[in-house]
Amino acid sequence: MPNLSLTPLLFTIAIFPALAADNNWPQFRGPAASGVGNGTTLEKWNGESGENVLWKTPVPGLGHSSPVIWGDRIFLTTAVSANGEASLKVGLYGDIQPVEGEGKQSFDVLCLDRKSGKLLWKRTAFSGQPKIKRHTKSTHANPTPATDGKVLVVSFGSEGLYAYDFSGKLLWQKDLGVLDAGFYQVPSAQWGYATSPIIHDGMVLILADVQKDSFLAAFDVQTGKQLWRTSRQDVPTFGSPAIAPYTANGANGQQVVVNGWKQTGGYDLKTGKQLWTLKGGGDIPVPTPVIGNGMILLTSAHGSDRPIFALKTDAVGTITPESPSVVWKQEKAGNYMQTPLLHNGIGYFCLDSGVFSAYQLATGERLFQKRLGSGTSGFSSSAVSADGKLYVTNEEGHTYVLALGREYQLLGENDLGETVMASPAIADGVLYFRGRNNIFAIGAKK
Secondary structure: OOOOOHHHHHHHHHHOOOHHHOOOEOOOOOHHHOOEOOOOOOOOOEOOOOEOEEEEEEOOOEOOOOOEEEOOEEEEEEEEEOOOOOOOOOOOOOOOOEOOOOOOEEEEEEEEEOOOOOEEEEEEEEEEOOOOOOEOOOOOOOOOOEEOOOEEEEEOHHHOEEEEEOOOOEEEEEOOOOOOOEOOOOOOOEOOOOOOOEEEOOEEEEEEOOOOOEEEEEEEOOOOOEEEEEEEOOOOOOOOOEEEEEOHHHOOEEEEEEOOOOOEEEEEOOOOOEEEEEOOOOOOOOOOOEEEOOEEEEEOOEOOEOOEEEEEOOOOEEEOOOOOOEEEEEOOOOOOOOOOEEEOOEEEEEOOOOEEEEEEOOOOOEEEEEEOOOOOOOOOOOOEEEOOEEEEEOOOOEEEEEEOOOOOOEEEEEEOOOOOOOOOEEEOOEEEEEOOOEEEEEOOOO
16 A cells, blocks of 8 residues: 555644643543653553552552542542442453343543542542443543633443533533443343543534444533434444544545444534444444544454554545555554554554554554463553553553654553552553552552
């Protein structure tokens, strides 16, 4: 496949300037969902001994949502069971059955002080019996919040979409109906909704690929008014929307890109009109699309197919693997759980078994492949990077610190001391890990 022209790359830079210079981490995987943070970060810490732990704050309940950061505030969500501590089964296994008989939950929004970890406020968005059951490795608080610096938007799936100001005042809420995301072949296997909202150009974008009446929708961030809603015909998916430039037919615009199995696609940001569609890949799509080097990267891995697709941003109509819009495709290489990370023309991919690979984005050439650990631990959280380092954390809270670049280089290994399912956040050289029971700030002590 030919290399991309420079024009889409320049337009990408114009839309997403200076990602790594942003001190905020406003959504799932930070600025523009890049996973790239700023500041000088560490290679060594220990959550149990306290080495390089700036603070540690208990988080009640159970949630896999990542922390988001704006200024001196950290926001995250959790679901607190009225019946005591909720169960969580991690590791590499294939049980599809949901958790039964959990009872009433409190769906809470937390705001912490970024410097001290002190709880500033808590709001209960909803209290009651969840409308949908969850997987044994899932929670009732999976989606990561999003903020534009003024409004905080949180999703609890079937329990609603909520917007708060930074003092915790409820601005608006929306009932999106029952969002039943589970195994499409066994509808009784309810797993829990996991797609995170994003905020872009004054709009809240929500993807709801569920068992029935799936949709992609945009709401006004200030009022909650629905701006558009586009129906989708796909199986339940678990990734979040991403924003990419759209350069077809000489027009420069923006598109919302979503992963899928039957209907991966790009949609016009202003209208919700579908621009292109691609069929195929894993039949339980989890990773969020990633944008970089003038390309859209899509990956999924479940069932018989687990590809990586690299598409041009000018895709139109029905796309097949042979279409000119496909820059390259790698068979049997895609991620199941983790969203990849792109940096300086290289894409980094980690399988749920810990097999870690790097690819040249321009050509799809694999630069290296290594296994992190022994292959007995699961990897669910997505990697993040800063300061020339890549942080990959397994479900046991063990983080591998790797050097970014064309060659594999392990810089360090560290233990948090508790289960980690959420993707970390980075701001001003500090890593924020949300563990099973606590949130940790990891950084150099002054």
